[in-house]
Amino acid sequence: MKILYAGSMKPVASTHTRMLALQRLGHTVIPFDTDAYEEKNPNLHRIAFRLVIGPGVNRLNRDLPRIATEEKVDLLFADKVLSLRPGTIRKLQAQSIFTLCYVIDNAFGPRKDPGWRLYKKSITLFDLHVTQRDVSVHDLTQRGARDVIKTQTAYDQAIHFPPPEPYTDAQRNRGVSFLGTPYDDRAGFLSSLHAAGLPVVISGSPNAWQRALSTDLYQQLYREGELAQKEYREAIWRSKINVSFLTKSNQDEVTQKSFEIAACGGFLLAERSEGHSARFVEGEEAVFFSGLKECIAVIQRYLPDEAARNRIAAAGMERARRSGYNYDHQVALLIERVEALKAARAKVPAQ
Numbered sequence: 001m002k003i004l005y006a007g008s009m010k011p012v013a014s015t016h017t018r019m020l021a022l023q024r025l026g027h028t029v030i031p032f033d034t035d036a037y038e039e040k041n042p043n044l045h046r047i048a049f050r051l052v053i054g055p056g057v058n059r060l061n062r063d064l065p066r067i068a069t070e071e072k073v074d075l076l077f078a079d080k081v082l083s084l085r086p087g088t089i090r091k092l093q094a095q096s097i098f099t100l101c102y103v104i105d106n107a108f109g110p111r112k113d114p115g116w117r118l119y120k121k122s123i124t125l126f127d128l129h130v131t132q133r134d135v136s137v138h139d140l141t142q143r144g145a146r147d148v149i150k151t152q153t154a155y156d157q158a159i160h161f162p163p164p165e166p167y168t169d170a171q172r173n174r175g176v177s178f179l180g181t182p183y184d185d186r187a188g189f190l191s192s193l194h195a196a197g198l199p200v201v202i203s204g205s206p207n208a209w210q211r212a213l214s215t216d217l218y219q220q221l222y223r224e225g226e227l228a229q230k231e232y233r234e235a236i237w238r239s240k241i242n243v244s245f246l247t248k249s250n251q252d253e254v255t256q257k258s259f260e261i262a263a264c265g266g267f268l269l270a271e272r273s274e275g276h277s278a279r280f281v282e283g284e285e286a287v288f289f290s291g292l293k294e295c296i297a298v299i300q301r302y303l304p305d306e307a308a309r310n311r312i313a314a315a316g317m318e319r320a321r322r323s324g325y326n327y328d329h330q331v332a333l334l335i336e337r338v339e340a341l342k343a344a345r346a347k348v349p350a351q
Contacts, residue, residue, distance in 0.1 A: 001335065002028045004068050004097075007079030009033040012228040014256065015079040017156045018102070021327040022077070025335070030071050032064060034081055050114040057083045057118075065091045073097055075338060078126075080105065082119045089125045098342055100334070101126040104153060108139045111249040128341060130334060135251050149337050152275075153256035154327045155263035155320065159229055162265030162317055163237040169306045175199025176299055177239035179227060180257060182212035183247050189292060190243075191217055196296050198303070203227050203235060236266040240309065241299060244270040254279065262286065262320040267309040269298060279323065285316040 003022060007015030009031055023029050037056040039045040048054040060083050068076060076092055078084060079102045089099055107116040123129070124144040130151050131137060140148045163171075176198050178190055191213065194200040202209060203224045210218055227235050236242055242261040246252050254275030261268045262280070270276045272288035280286035287302065289295035302309055324330070 001075055001339075002030070002071065002073045003075045003077050004030050004032055004064070004071060004073040005077045005079065006032040006034055006064060006081045007077075008035050010035065014153070017159075017327055018079060018331055019077075020156075020158070021331040022335075024328055025332055027335070030067065030073065032067060034060065034083070037063075037083070052083050052115055052117045057085075061085045061088045064088060068092055068097055069095060075100060077102065082115050084122060085118055086122050086125055089122055093125070093127070098128070098338055099126045100128045100130065100338060102130040102151075102334075104132045104151075106133065106136055106250045106252075108136070109249065109251045128334075128338060133251055133253050147341060149334065151330055151334060152254060152279075152325070153259065154325050154330045155256070155259040157263070157326045157328060160233060160260045160263035162263075163234075167237060167265075169240060172238050172240050174201045174235065174239040175303065176241045176243060177201045177203075177235065178243045178245075179203050179232060179235055180245070181205060182208050184245070184249055186245055187212035189245075189295075190221065192292050193296065193299070194221060198296065198299055201239075232260075233264050236261055236264040239266060240303060240306075241269050242266040244268060246271045246273055258286070259320055259325040262313075262316040263325070265313050265317045267302070267313040268316050269295070269302075279325065280316055280319060283312075285312065285319045287312065 005019045005022065007013070007019065009016055019029055019031060037060040039048045039054055039056050044054060048056060065088055075098045077100050092099055103119070105113065107119055123140060124146070127146060129140050129145045129148045131140065131148065132151055132153060134150065137148050137150050176193060178186070181204055187209070190200050190202060194217070200221050201223060202221045203226065205226050206222070209222050213221065224235065244255055244258040244261060246255055253273055258268055258270045258276060268280070268286040270286055270288055272290045276286070276288060282288050287298050289298050
């Protein structure tokens with residue numbers, strides 16, 4: 001299949017990861033980098049992001065259908081492209097180009113992020129919506145989406161893999177480790193773990209964590225900066241316990257970080273949810289917590305027990321591999337759905 005893949009082409013972006021997965025599956029993929037259409041002026045960028053207007057939006061809606069036509073693509077894979085206008089989608093469909101909208105964030109969630117104006121206008125137009133949560137399937141269906149499929153985030157097998165053996169606690173210099181953003185009350189939760197005497201280490205955006213933590217706690221807990229790819233993988237290797245939070249403000253059921261930790265052979269301590277429990281056997285392939293008290297107890301149980309951590313981490317890694325928690329498998333399922341829908345529509349006689 002010939003695919004126009006629109007999204008951020010930053011090497012650290014999961015959009016780029018999904019595009020590479022399509023290439024590995026043998027598809028011809030034409031990248032369309034939406035970053036090139038962002039406003040460079042910070043003030044204009046804020047306005048364009050919130051209102052989805054401006055010269056960049058105009059250029060994107062001019063260039064994307066032109067390239068799709070020139071390349072004679074079969075599929076537009078729009079990976080959180082919030083600046084597509086309804087008219088642009090109709091132009092593509094008039095050329096029998098199948099349109100897929102992949103969005104793992106939540107346009108209707110309690111976080112109320114800005115930037116969804118054009119997306120909401122286009123819900124009824126896309127041939128297929130892809131989302132990662134049941135509530136979003138419901139929201140899209142209620143708003144007239146033609147077809148919706150639930151997917152899950154995943155790990156990148158080219159980046160997330162285990163360390164060379166043997167790998168022991170002698171090489172692990174991060175105790176209770178969190179790699180990520182201070183959404184929800186993560187800063188307060190991690191600060192409470194530290195107050196309980198646990199060896200918490202935080203990495204992520206320095207600006208975000210400086211705002212979230214007191215100056216004293218930032219100096220004590222934060223280190224190594226914002227990590228990606230090789231450095232991110234190796235930080236998981238060097239962590240005795242890897243904490244994975246749900247983003248409750250986004251109504252998430254599971255988190256990509258959990259799959260990445262497991263694939264890297266890390267010991268996964270994840271926030272308990274139906275999504276996590278369906279994907280890892282508790283106490284065998286990962287350990288879970290509900291609330292601060294249980295989290296402290298679980299850490300105190302496993303932090304001194306290297307053998308148990310290694311055993312559970314190995315089982316979690318095997319589960320992630322065996323169950324297809326990687327993007328190659330997850331993206332292949334989406335393409336199967338696209339092909340099935342295209343075939344079904346081809347059988348419908350023209351009116």
